[in-house]
Amino acid sequence: MTQELLYNIxxxxxxxxxxxxxxVAPHIVRKILAINIMxxxxxxxxxxxxxxxxxxxxxxLHAMVLTGIVVAIAGTAMALFLAGKIHTLGQASDKxxx
Amino acid sequence: MDAFLTVDTLLPMLVGLPLLAAILTxxxxxxxxxxxxxIAVALIQLVIVVALLSWLSNSGPSLDTQHQRYSxxxxxxxxxxxxxxxxxxxxxxxxxxxxxLVLTIYSGYYFSEPHSQLDKTARxxxxxxLLIMGINGLFLSGDIFNIYVTLEIIGLAAVALVALDGSxxxxxxxxxxxxxxxxxxxxxxxxxxxxxxxxxxxxxAQLSAIAEPTAITWAALALITTGLLLKTALxxxxxxxxxxxxxxxAPVSAILSALVVKTTLYLLARxxxxxxxxxxxxxxxxxxxxxxAAAIFWGSIQxxxxxxxxxxxxxSTVAQLGYLFLLFPLFLSTxxxxxxxxxxxxxxxxxxxxxxxxxxxxxMFLAAGNIMRTVGHDExxxxxxxxxxxxxxxxxxxxxxxxxxxxxxxxxxxxxxxxLNVAIDTGQWWWVVIILSGGLMAAxxxxxxxxxxxxxxxxxxxxxxxxxxNEQLTVNKLPTLMPLCAFLLAILTIILGFNAExxxxxxxxxxxx
Numbered sequence: 164m165t166q167e168l169l170y171n172i173x174x175x176x177x178x179x180x181x182x183x184x185x186x187v188a189p190h191i192v193r194k195i196l197a198i199n200i201m202x203x204x205x206x207x208x209x210x211x212x213x214x215x216x217x218x219x220x221x222x223x224l225h226a227m228v229l230t231g232i233v234v235a236i237a238g239t240a241m242a243l244f245l246a247g248k249i250h251t252l253g254q255a256s257d258k259x260x261x
Numbered sequence: 262m263d264a265f266l267t268v269d270t271l272l273p274m275l276v277g278l279p280l281l282a283a284i285l286t287x288x289x290x291x292x293x294x295x296x297x298x299x300i301a302v303a304l305i306q307l308v309i310v311v312a313l314l315s316w317l318s319n320s321g322p323s324l325d326t327q328h329q330r331y332s333x334x335x336x337x338x339x340x341x342x343x344x345x346x347x348x349x350x351x352x353x354x355x356x357x358x359x360x361x362l363v364l365t366i367y368s369g370y371y372f373s374e375p376h377s378q379l380d381k382t383a384r385x386x387x388x389x390x391l392l393i394m395g396i397n398g399l400f401l402s403g404d405i406f407n408i409y410v411t412l413e414i415i416g417l418a419a420v421a422l423v424a425l426d427g428s429x430x431x432x433x434x435x436x437x438x439x440x441x442x443x444x445x446x447x448x449x450x451x452x453x454x455x456x457x458x459x460x461x462x463x464x465x466a467q468l469s470a471i472a473e474p475t476a477i478t479w480a481a482l483a484l485i486t487t488g489l490l491l492k493t494a495l496x497x498x499x500x501x502x503x504x505x506x507x508x509x510x511a512p513v514s515a516i517l518s519a520l521v522v523k524t525t526l527y528l529l530a531r532x533x534x535x536x537x538x539x540x541x542x543x544x545x546x547x548x549x550x551x552x553x554a555a556a557i558f559w560g561s562i563q564x565x566x567x568x569x570x571x572x573x574x575x576x577s578t579v580a581q582l583g584y585l586f587l588l589f590p591l592f593l594s595t596x597x598x599x600x601x602x603x604x605x606x607x608x609x610x611x612x613x614x615x616x617x618x619x620x621x622x623x624x625m626f627l628a629a630g631n632i633m634r635t636v637g638h639d640e641x642x643x644x645x646x647x648x649x650x651x652x653x654x655x656x657x658x659x660x661x662x663x664x665x666x667x668x669x670x671x672x673x674x675x676x677x678x679x680x681l682n683v684a685i686d687t688g689q690w691w692w693v694v695i696i697l698s699g700g701l702m703a704a705x706x707x708x709x710x711x712x713x714x715x716x717x718x719x720x721x722x723x724x725x726x727x728x729x730x731n732e733q734l735t736v737n738k739l740p741t742l743m744p745l746c747a748f749l750l751a752i753l754t755i756i757l758g759f760n761a762e763x764x765x766x767x768x769x770x771x772x773x774x
Contacts, residue, residue, distance in 0.1 A: 178451060185444060191436070198443050205451050212458045224457065227406055231450060234413045238443045241417060245424060245436040252429040 170211035177204030191246045195239060202235045271313045272331045272344040272401055275354065278306055279394035286386035295386050296369040302390070303362040310351075310358040317351050317770055330403065343464065345403035348770035349612055353400045353527060356616050359753070360519055360623055361393050367627055367746040368512040371634075381425060385510075388425075392418035392516065399524050405453050405536075406463045408528065409446060412492070416442035419521055422513040423505050434504040441491055441501045445525075448488030452481040469536045478540040485532050486545075492525040495549075495586060496556035499579045503563070506575040511630020514571065518578040518626060519619035526585055526615070530608065534592060546589040553586025554695045561702035565709065570629045570639035573706060574622070577665060580699065581618050584680065585611055587692055591683045606686075610679035612768045613761060617672035620754045621664035627747035628658040631739055641709070645716040653744040655714050660751035662707030664758075667700045672757035679761075 181201030188194050206228050213224035282302040286295045330337075331344045346354075368389065372382040395414035402408045420442065424435035457463055459477045472478055494502035502522070506514050533541045533549075560580025567573035588611040631654040632647065633639040648655040664673030677696055684692040757764070 178447075182444075185440070194440060198440065198447070201444070201447050202450075205447055205454060208451065208454045212454060223463070224454075227453075227457075230406075230410060234410070234446075237417060238413070238439065241420065242436060242439050242443075245420075245432055245439065249429060249432045249436065252432065256429065 167211065167214075170207060174204045174208035174211065177201070177207065179204075191249075192243075195242045195246065198242070199235065199239060202231065206231055267316070268313075268329065268331045268344075268346060271309055271316070272346060273333070274309055275306065275313075275397045275401060276344070276394055278302055278309070279390045279397060283387045283390035283394065286390060292373070292382060295382075296373070299365050299386055299390070300362075300369060303358075303365040306393075307358040307362050310355050313346070314351055314355060314767070317346070317348065318767065320770070342407050343403040344401040345466070346401060348768045349527070349530075349608065350400045351770070352612055352616065352764060352767050353523070354397060356619055357393065357396050357400070357520060360516065360619060360750075363746050363750055364512045364515055364623065364627075365389070367515075367743060370740045370743050371510065371512055371630065373740075381427070385422070385425060388418050388421045392422065392521075396520055396524055400527065403465050404463050405456065405465060405468070409450055409453055412446050412449065412525075415521060415524060416446060416492070419513075419517060423509045423517075425510055425513065426508060428508070430504075431508040434501075434508040437501045438505040441498075445488040445491035448484045448491070452484035452488070455481040455484070465531065465536045469538065472537050472539050474539040478537055479542075482532060482537045482540045482545075485537075486529065486549075489525040489529050489532075490552075493522050493529065493582060494579060495552050495582060496559045496579065497552075499556065499560070499582075502579060503567075503572055503575040506578060506626075507569065507572040511626055511633070514575070514630070515623040515626035518575065519623040522578065522582060523585075523615050523619065526582070530588065530611065533589060534608065546592060549586050550590030550692070553583040553589075554692075556580060556583030556586065557695060557699040558583075558702070561699060561706065564706040565702070567706075568640060568642070570632060570641050570644075570710065571626070573641065573710070574625050574629055577625075577703065577706065578622060580703070581622070581665065584677075584696065584699065585614055585618075587680060587684075587696070590689065591680070591687055591692065606679075607683050609765045609768045610676065610683050613672070613679055613764050614676040616764060617664060617676040617754060617757060620750050620757065621661040621671075621673060624657050624661040624747050624750035624754070625665075627743070627750065628654045628661065631744050631747060634743075635739055641713060644710075644714050647714040648711075651744070653748055655711070657744065657747045657751045658714075659707075659711055661754065662703075662711065664751075664754040666703045666707060670755060670758045672754045672761070675758050675761045679765075 178201050181197045181199070181204060184197030184200065185194050188197055209224050209228045209231070213221040213228075215221060279302065282299060285298050289295050289298070329345050329347060333342045333344065335341075337343065368385065372385055392415060395411045395418060399408060399411040399415065402411055416439070420435050420439040423438055424432050453463070455477055456468065459475075459481075460468060460471055462468055462471070491498045506517050509517060533546070557580050560576050560578070560583060564573045564576035564580060567576055588607050591607040591610075629639060632644070632651060635651060635654075636644065636647070660671070664671035667673045667677040677700060680696055681693055684690070684696065
């Protein structure tokens with residue numbers, strides 16, 4: 164029981180830290196990291212919910228976490244690409260200004 | 262023939278066909294082939310939806326819930342994933358198929374121009390079909406985790422489409438849209454985790470049977486609402502929408518405003534009125550309505566102040582989305598409608614409003630795209646006398662505008678009239694004031710554009726903008742089908758205005774899943 168509670172509190176905590184970072188962090192890479200911390204919180208809750216003391220863990224939740232990780236990777240990759248492209252374009256337009 | 266027309270064959274095709282189109286358009290190198298395949302697939306999709314609709318209306322209201330389901334791979338709920346259909350989702354699918362066909366034809370011309378680079382068109386079609394697949398999948402999903410997956414497919418495809426332009430402004434808008442979308446889906450996923458832990462099922466229908474008004478259900482509903490409101494762009498969570506919808510290519514703006522924001526609204530209606538209904542408190546319903554009212558005012562004011570035409574149309578979407586949230590409080594005070602689930606009169610009114618707004622807004626964005634394409638910019642103040650050069654596009658804009666304002670005989674008139682009816686029936690007269698003043702403000706921003714565009718050329722005979730329009734017009738001659746596509750959508754809002762019964766009957770079929 165205490166172990167389960169620990170996981171629950173930790174995952175909600177991670178979600179909260181990530182949310183705070185997403186709103187407060189000024190830099191885009193920090194925002195992307197914050198989103199990832201939030202998703203870790205959700206995944207941890209899913210994995211912790213799958214545990215079953217008396218029997219086999221729930222495979223549905225494991226499948227959900229796997230899908231979630233794939234989505235998180237795709238989203239992060241896309242965000243990093245866009246951020247990089249914006250950065251490059253910004254540098255190019257800065258040079259034009261000078 | 263009857264054996265063919267069943268959910269077992271039709272439902273999976275609606276998801277599989279766009280996916281096939283996405284793969285084919287990725288593999289094929291020729292531009293002409295990609296476009297013709299896309300148009301063919303869009304046509305087939307419309308035929309499938311029409312078959313589905315005829316099957317649904319033949320089955321009538323006595324539809325057996327067993328026949329509304331298709332289990333993917335033969336694995337039923339709770340283990341497998343079910344595709345389901347009822348009147349509400351069938352209507353949304355029909356809307357998607359119709360808009361897809363018109364917008365696909367329009368895009369074929371929009372991206373064929375020499376000054377749009379070829380690699381841009383190479384990226385457009387696969388993303389377009391992935392987006393359509395996600396939308397179809399979302400309307401068909403009967404499983405809350407599958408809905409999460411479709412939400413992400415829609416989100417990622419939409420972001421990539423917004424970024425297609427490649428300019429810094431478009432990329433920045435896309436990045437912001439992506440972060441908001443990811444935040445929204447994470448909130449949703451957390452709610453899915455909570456619901457599965459508590460109830461042990463992911464199936465919407467099973468969930469609605471066993472959901473209880475506990476703290477966990479309430480928390481899950483709050484998370485789902487926050488996440489989906491972010492994606493629906495309800496004031497005050499609308500900050501990302503105007504830039505994203507205003508920077509995208511015209512057909513993309515059209516589908517984002519017409520369909521993508523409505524998908525999440527559709528989900529909100531499902532969760533609040535059906536699946537998690539026990540946890541939907543009166544205060545929550547009232548709060549959604551008040552946010553909707555705020556959206557009507559804020560969106561209209563910003564639309565009035567917008568300098569660019571596409572930005573104005575985007576802010577008008579923020580305002581019009583507000584109307585759709587008036588559904589929630591209208592649902593509250595009628596005990597009868599509350600029991601009726603998704604077949605109540607408030608839901609019919611909102612389903613009709615979604616269809617009306619989708620056609621009008623898509624027509625408006627296409628007209629704005631035509632203007633931008635021809636004139637080279639969309640600064641509203643720089644468009645005097647435009648009506649003389651682009652009569653069809655301006656006429657389209659005017660008809661779509663009339664529907665947004667709610668003038669008869671457009672679909673916008675019927676949809677507002679339906680909302681007013683429900684508001685008066687349930688004795689909530691204050692919403693009437695908001696609905697009517699919203700229409701007045703829509704009239705102000707639509708007529709502001711028309712006023713400038715219809716300034717007679719004599720008054721402005723020596724001015725710079727007019728001659729530049731004239732020069733631009735000879736350079737950027739539009740293919741005739743582009744204004745025609747926009748016009749077709751505008752005409753559709755009038756046709757819908759005369760055939761409201763059809764849609765309203767459809768929504769009630771199999772409403773209480």
